[in-house]
Amino acid sequence: xxxxxYWFDQLDRSxxxxxxxxAALLADLKKSxxxxxxxxxxxxxxxxxxxxxGHLREKINKLLGSVVxxxxxxxxxxxxxxxxxxxxxxxxRQVVEEIQKNxxxxxxxxxxxxxxxxxxxxxxxxxxxxxxxxxVVSNKKTLIDFLRKLWGNxxxxxxxxxDQLETLNLCGRGVAIIFNQSxxxxxxxMVYTKDPSLTEKSRLLxxxxxxxxxxxxxxxxxxxxxxxxxxxxxIIFKNIFSQQSQLVQIEGKLKNVPVAKSFASIQKLSDxxxxxxxxxxxxxxxxxxxxxEISWFISRDRIFVxxxxxxxxxxxxxTQTQGRIGEGLKLLIKGSPAFPGIATGIPRIIKNQKDLSKxxxxxxxxxxxxxxxxxxxxxxxxxxxxxxxxxxxxSLISKKLGIPCVIDIENITDFFxxxxxxxxxxxATGQIFSGGLSPSQKSSISYHVAQKRRSxxxxxxxxxxxxxxxxxxxxxxxxxxxxxEVDGIGMLKSEIIFSEIGIHPKKFISDKKQKVFxxxxxxxxxTFTAAFDPRPVIYKSSDLRSDEYRNLKWGEKYESFEPxxxxxxxxxxxxxxxxxxxxxxxxxxxxxxxxxxxxxLWLMLPFVRTVSxxxxxxxxxxxxxxxxxxxxxxxxxANIPANVLLVEKYLQTGIDGVAVSLDDLITFxxxxxxxxxxxxxxxxxxxxxxxxxxxxxxxxxxQKNLYSSVIGQAPSLxxxxxxxxxxxxxxxxSVSALSVERTKKIVSEAEKKFLSSKSHS
Numbered sequence: 001x002x003x004x005x006y007w008f009d010q011l012d013r014s015x016x017x018x019x020x021x022x023a024a025l026l027a028d029l030k031k032s033x034x035x036x037x038x039x040x041x042x043x044x045x046x047x048x049x050x051x052x053x054g055h056l057r058e059k060i061n062k063l064l065g066s067v068v069x070x071x072x073x074x075x076x077x078x079x080x081x082x083x084x085x086x087x088x089x090x091x092x093r094q095v096v097e098e099i100q101k102n103x104x105x106x107x108x109x110x111x112x113x114x115x116x117x118x119x120x121x122x123x124x125x126x127x128x129x130x131x132x133x134x135x136v137v138s139n140k141k142t143l144i145d146f147l148r149k150l151w152g153n154x155x156x157x158x159x160x161x162x163d164q165l166e167t168l169n170l171c172g173r174g175v176a177i178i179f180n181q182s183x184x185x186x187x188x189x190m191v192y193t194k195d196p197s198l199t200e201k202s203r204l205l206x207x208x209x210x211x212x213x214x215x216x217x218x219x220x221x222x223x224x225x226x227x228x229x230x231x232x233x234x235i236i237f238k239n240i241f242s243q244q245s246q247l248v249q250i251e252g253k254l255k256n257v258p259v260a261k262s263f264a265s266i267q268k269l270s271d272x273x274x275x276x277x278x279x280x281x282x283x284x285x286x287x288x289x290x291x292x293e294i295s296w297f298i299s300r301d302r303i304f305v306x307x308x309x310x311x312x313x314x315x316x317x318x319t320q321t322q323g324r325i326g327e328g329l330k331l332l333i334k335g336s337p338a339f340p341g342i343a344t345g346i347p348r349i350i351k352n353q354k355d356l357s358k359x360x361x362x363x364x365x366x367x368x369x370x371x372x373x374x375x376x377x378x379x380x381x382x383x384x385x386x387x388x389x390x391x392x393x394x395s396l397i398s399k400k401l402g403i404p405c406v407i408d409i410e411n412i413t414d415f416f417x418x419x420x421x422x423x424x425x426x427x428a429t430g431q432i433f434s435g436g437l438s439p440s441q442k443s444s445i446s447y448h449v450a451q452k453r454r455s456x457x458x459x460x461x462x463x464x465x466x467x468x469x470x471x472x473x474x475x476x477x478x479x480x481x482x483x484x485e486v487d488g489i490g491m492l493k494s495e496i497i498f499s500e501i502g503i504h505p506k507k508f509i510s511d512k513k514q515k516v517f518x519x520x521x522x523x524x525x526x527t528f529t530a531a532f533d534p535r536p537v538i539y540k541s542s543d544l545r546s547d548e549y550r551n552l553k554w555g556e557k558y559e560s561f562e563p564x565x566x567x568x569x570x571x572x573x574x575x576x577x578x579x580x581x582x583x584x585x586x587x588x589x590x591x592x593x594x595x596x597x598x599x600x601l602w603l604m605l606p607f608v609r610t611v612s613x614x615x616x617x618x619x620x621x622x623x624x625x626x627x628x629x630x631x632x633x634x635x636x637x638a639n640i641p642a643n644v645l646l647v648e649k650y651l652q653t654g655i656d657g658v659a660v661s662l663d664d665l666i667t668f669x670x671x672x673x674x675x676x677x678x679x680x681x682x683x684x685x686x687x688x689x690x691x692x693x694x695x696x697x698x699x700x701x702x703q704k705n706l707y708s709s710v711i712g713q714a715p716s717l718x719x720x721x722x723x724x725x726x727x728x729x730x731x732x733x734s735v736s737a738l739s740v741e742r743t744k745k746i747v748s749e750a751e752k753k754f755l756s757s758k759s760h761s
Contacts, residue, residue, distance in 0.1 A: 004046040004095050005102045008039060012548060013499075019043065020176045025308065032287060033673075033683070034280060035304045039180035040102050046095045047151060047175050053092055059085045086152045091144045099143060099179075106181060151175065183304065184249060185297035187268045188213045189223055191281040193230070194291035203227050203236060206277050208268040210259050211246030213295070224268045228278040231717075235274055240267055269298075276303055284308050286713045286736050329424060329433035333409060335384070338394060340428040341404035343382035344436035347416045347423050364423060366416050382425040384432065386412050398427070406430045464747045466725075467732035469538075470740055471711060473497065475524060478531040481737050485744065488535035489528055490659065490734020491604060491637075491711050494542045494585075497524045498552070505581045507554040514584055521588035522596070529598035536600050538635060538659070541585050543571045543606040571607025571639070576616050586624040599631040604659060606637040611649045618653055633657065635707060639664035644693040647700045657707025657731070658697050662714055666690055685714040686721060695728050702729030709734055716743040723750040 011019060011027035023041045030036050051057040060082055189208035207223035227237040242265045245256045269277075277296060280303070284292045288308070295307040348363040350356060359365060365380035382404040385394040398405030404427025409415070422436040469490025470481055498505075501520050508517040529537045545565035549555050562568035575582035592598050603621070608614045614636065626632060633656035638644060644665070647658060662685060666672065669690055672683045684690070694710065701708035709732040715722045716739035725733065726747070735743045 003098075004043050004049070005098050006041050006043060007102075008036065008041075010547065010551075011041070012551065015551060018176075018551075020178075022307075023176060023178055026178070029284075029305055029308070032283065034283075035302060037180045037183050037304055037306065039106060039178055042095075042099060042177040042179065044176050046092075046177075049092050049095060050089065050147075050151065054089050056085060056089050083152055086148050089148070091147060095147075096143060103179065106179060150177065182249070183297070183299045185212060185299050185304075186210070188295075188297035189268075191277050191292070191294040191296060193281040193285040193294070202230050204230050204278055204281050206269070206274050206281075208274075209241070209246070210243055210263065210268055211248050211257075212254065212297070213247075226269065226274045228274065230278070230282060233275055233278055233282075235271060238267065240265065243268075273298065273301075273303060280305065282717075286739065329435045332423065332432050332434050333415060334432070335406040335409035335412075335430045337405075337426075337428055337430040338407045339398040339403070339405040341382070342424065342426055342428075343404045344422055344424045345381040346421075347384070347419050348380075349413050349416060351413065364425060366412055368413055382406070382427065384409065384412060384425060386410060404428075406432060464744060465751055466730060466747050468740060468744050468747065469536075469709070469732050469734035470737055471734045472528070472737065475500070475527050477737065478528045482531035484737070484740055486535075486740055487732065488532055488600075489537040490709055490732060492525065492528055492537055492539045494540050495544055495548070497521060498542060498544060500524065502553055504549060504552045504554040504558050505584055506558040506578075508584070509580055514587075517584050518587045518591060521585065522591040525588060525601065526592050526596050526598060529592055529596070529601050533598055533600050536602055536633075537598075538602045538604045538633075539589065540604040540606055540637060541571075541582065542574070543637075545570050572605060572609060572613045572617055573607070575605075575620060576613055579620050582617075582620060583624060586621060586626060590625060593632070602633040602635060602656075604635045604637050605655075606661070607639050608636060608650075609640065609642060611646055611653060614650055614653045614655070618655070628654065628656065633707060635659050635709075637661050637711075638697060640668045641665070641693070644696055647697050651700060651704060651706060655706075657701050657709070659707075659709035659711055659734070660694060660697055662690075662694075662710055662712030665693060669693060685712070686718060691721070691724065694725070698725065698728040698730045701731070707731045713739055716746060719746050719750065722746045723753060726750045726754045 006019065008023070008027040008030050011023060012031060013024055013028040015024045015027065019041045026036050026039070051060075187208050187210050189206065190213070192205040192207070194204065204227075206226040206228060208226070209223045224241050225237075225239040226235060228234065229236050243259050244264055246259050247254055248257055249255075277294075280296075281292065281294055284294060284305075292308045294305060296303055296305050298304070343364065345362050345364040346360075347366045348359050349366045350359055351367065359380065362381045365383045366385075367383075368386045380403065383394050383398050384406045386407075386409060394405055394407055404425045406425055406427060408430075421434065424433045424436055425431075426433070467487040467490075468485075469488050470484070470486045471491045471493070472478070472481060472489055473493030473496030501517065501524075503517075505517055508514055525537075525539055546559050546562045546568050547565040550559040550561075569577060589601060589603060592601050603626070605614070605617060608617065618634070621634065628634065634654075636643060636650055636655050636658045638647070638658050638660045643650060643658070650658070666683055666685065666687070670682060670684070670687060672679055698708045698710075708730050710725060710730065711734045713735055715725060715733040716735050722733075722743075733743060733747065
């Protein structure tokens with residue numbers, strides 16, 4: 001029987017392609033211990049089930065076939081017939097009952113209101129569908145009417161906005177619906193983990209106001225602004241905005257209401273909440289590896305995060321490309337930079353929704369005022385608009401699409417009227433030139449930008465004795481990170497690789513297609529080994545939990561349900577119970593090392609519960625033909641206290657060292673559930689029990705001249721911990737890409753301090 005409803009704790013970061021990026025993000029935030037407004041997702045399976053019942057898909061496709069290149073009257077009549085077909089089609093009983101059952105579970109005494117959003121896949125924007133009461137959903141008839149209307153609107157939107165109806169496949173893409181609790185906030189705002197003013201790169205900005213942040217209220221100058229030192233988590237500066245009105249939700253509608261005089265000019269956040277938001281900002285920047293723009297709200301003194309996205313700053317590149325792009329090109333006009341990048345294309349004037357048919361992929365979108373729906377069907381090469389403000393709709397859309405944007409140009413549509421030649425847009429400087437750039441010119445500019453970045457951020461000139469590794473899993477970052485001053489990859493995350501392959505390993509085994517899986521895995525790993533060669537790349541073998549395996553295609557067939565997957569069959573236990581899966585990974589490693597010639601690949605073994613388990617795993621590795629050598633090391637990933645308490649015994653099994661997964665070790669040592677926001681603050685890297693565990697592991701490895709490492713952000717955040725790690729004799733630390741330069745400076749200083757103290761003693 002198909003399953004239609006998934007709660008956020010049943011999803012993870014890799015589920016964006018199945019349920020939309022918004023649902024996957026909320027699930028990931030929850031698993032990181034960050035509070036979100038609770039909810040669940042109605043799978044696209046429900047939409048497809050609806051289409052299949054009563055041959056609705058066939059009816060719609062038949063009606064669509066009749067309107068290709070037809071006039072407006074025929075299209076409108078066909079649309080009416082499609083609406084009638086949807087409204088007369090019963091919903092599958094199981095879908096309705098499953099929604100109602102989970103809505104009752106979601107409703108609480110605090111709120112009976114729900115907020116619904118829907119998205120059509122990872123490339124689509126998320127749209128607010130409705131705000132409604134739990135009583136509407138509890139009533140079978142009103143729920144059916146609501147879903148029909150929502151799915152009908154989805155079909156109608158695609159029908160009206162697409163001018164190429166002969167290629168339109170309205171029934172081919174699913175729509176995921178998110179059911180959230182609707183919470184009325186006391187205050188809300190954003191956290192920018194990189195100060196938008198760029199006055200201090202080591203500061204982050206918290207912006208706050210009473211009530212809701214509305215769709216046109218993104219400019220942080222209309223908020224209280226609190227600048228926080230990212231390193232020490234200290235409030236540096238406060239700018240309090242006098243707020244006369246606030247946006248609230250009343251009976252499902254947004255309304256502006258006056259702010260009480262006694263609250264208008266006071267600080268919108270307590271110092272405690274400012275620092276907590278700063279801590280969350282640091283956590284998310286570390287998790288995603290890039291500066292973040294985080295949307296948050298507070299209700300009953302509890303902080304909720306509703307969204308986070310990569311934050312780009314136009315000013316980062318403004319001086320780097322200044323002058324270079326204009327070489328040989330005539331400057332036409334200049335506006336304000338809103339999003340960096342360089343693009344060449346034909347300017348296309350779009351004044352309203354009807355003009356969208358003129359826009360072709362790769363055009364430069366020219367408009368006076370952009371509507372958020374404009375770039376949904378076609379992707380322009382750049383956006384140029386009369387709109388203002390670095391947080392304008394144009395800027396937000398360009399960030400999402402990753403294309404250059406220039407704003408603040410008056411009468412822009414008049415300027416480019418009857419202009420039929422290519423132009424080049426420099427989103428970093430706001431300049432627009434006549435003519436186009438050749439690929440070699442673009443490459444030259446990119447090279448000089450990279451050179452300028454290196455000269456602006458040369459990093460520490462002194463090399464550290466302690467290796468500075470990076471933790472990574474995203475294939476598209478391999479080449480970029482290989483160009484950084486890092487000594488290798490301290491942990492290559494297999495969970496991201498398995499998610500990209502997307503199919504349960506046992507399916508390949510069952511179909512006797514093991515080589516297909518091996519080749520896919522080897523190809524993925526070799527992207528990193530080739531980029532970093534000869535620096536070591538330490539591949540962490542699979543540590544997916546059973547629920548994560550179940551999320552893979554065919555996963556439900558091969559995985560039994562476990563009540564607590566965190567402590568279930570995973571890591572080392574799985575290798576011993578299901579050696580045939582582990583052997584696929586070993587064969588992929590052999591392919592990379594022997595066939596591709598990348599001898600810089602090592603192996604890391606996670607979640608090995610006992611010494612006897614490690615001995616059995618070592619035998620499996622040896623039987624596969626992988627043997628200990630100067631270029632092949634086997635490292636234990638210490639996730640649990642048992643690895644620490646018996647570290648000497650583990651080392652006696654013949655492994656080449658131990659890397660400590662700091663997050664996991666803290667979780668299991670302190671018994672902290674990181675998904676429980678009430679106790680997340682007890683998650684402390686400097687807790688005496690954690691520090692003592694680190695010392696025991698590192699000293700044990702150092703005494704035997706074996707490899708030791710710490711995987712986590714703590715060495716980049718706490719210089720005092722870095723000093724202890726150096727004193728104990730650690731071999732390396734592995735941090736996120738964003739933390740490499742800072743970690744290198746901290747470790748360098750710690751090494752100097754250690755050598756100085758030794759010379760004095």
